Amino acid sequence: MSALTIDARDGAARAGRLRTAHGEVRTPAFMPVGTHATVKSLDPGEVRACGADIVLCNAYHLALRPGVDIIERAGGLHSFMGWDGPILTDSGGFQLVSLRNVATVDEDAATFVSPYDGARLRVTPEEAVRSQARLDSDIIMCLDQPVAWGTAASSAPATERTHRWAARCRAVHPGDGRLLFGICQGGFDAESRAASAAHIAALDFDGVAVGGLSVGEPLEVMEAMTAVSVAGLPADRPRYFMGLGTDSELLTMVGLGIDMFDCVAPTRLARTGTAMTPTGRMTLRRATYRDDLRPLVEGCSCPACTRFSRAYLRHLFAAGEILGHRLVSLHNITHLTALMAAAGEAIRAGRFDAFRAATDARLRGDAGDCEDAASLGGDATTGEMWAAGSAQIPGTLGPRG
Ligand SMILES: [Zn+2]
Structure with missing residues (x-):
């Protein structure tokens, strides 16, 4: 049974409610990003008063600092950060792109070098799921391997590895009320996108994210790739577009049938x-x-x-x-x-x-009063924001933090 109840449809757009162990999320939903277990400068009560039902935290960053052990000893992320609502945790897959200078991938795992103390953090797909469960995440994301826009190499090896990793994540799904979301990839080729969506759909996840987009590609490419991905996903499961935060782009994606979004833009701007x-x-x-x-x-x-x-x-x-x-x-x-x-x-x-x-x-x-369209303060597209934020410096990463 799907955790998502779809109350209404209008064309491909849907409105509904997603049930989690810590309450309901009204969809379509925007999730404020609390990479380091805090939505920057805001008390959790204030985040709730902003109308947010759910926040996103980053399991990769939290594993490095302060470490999963202390959060688990505190009773999980909800009590550690004082947020009693639903939490989605990102796995660290996106950091394979945003931190590509310090991240490496082999068939078994992703390995990161900590920007804080140089320590190596090796994350297998199984470990990614288990550590998110230890954090007490309500929505666990699979470990995936996205591909950056503009790289010459084929996206096929990364997409195929994402599929193998998805099956390994699925095999250790804790199944204790937590939701596990798969992530489809496929680069910027319609056929590969469709094949990846079909592959991930067949693994019967609680929801599926469209990954590897909003990484600098033109808007029309992002839209076309999203449409072909969504077409291959189960109609009754929640769909999450990772890292998007401008009004127009969000509504475009809602119109294509996406239910959930996150972006660091509100607090970064x-x-x-x-x-x-x-x-x-x-x-x-x-x-x-x-x-x-x-x-x-x-x-x-x-x-x-x-x-x-x-x-x-x-x-x-x-x-x-x-x-x-x-x-x-x-x-x-x-x-x-x-x-x-x-x-x-x-x-x-x-x-x-x-x-x-x-x-x-x-x-x-009225495009506002922005004068410098290419700056973060201007009316930059998400792609430009990502490019501006991908300077490989901890704390100034792209839309997914
Ligand atoms: Zn206001």
């Missing part, structure tokens, strides 16, 4: 004073906001918008006060969870296409 708004990104450091006493976004329910003005937020960034980062993080996460909730409502009402068209028109009508 907040750090630079960039707010996500229905009309595009707003760079709060700009002088134009010095005298602007209007709320950041009229009608937004977050603390930044209900209690403070643009002028105050600009002042906080100008003065280097951390409250600015916190408030814009709260706003940006609220913006994306509200976008997903509105998409769900539109699907239930049978007007998703009109909702998506109106959202895109608003974004096009």
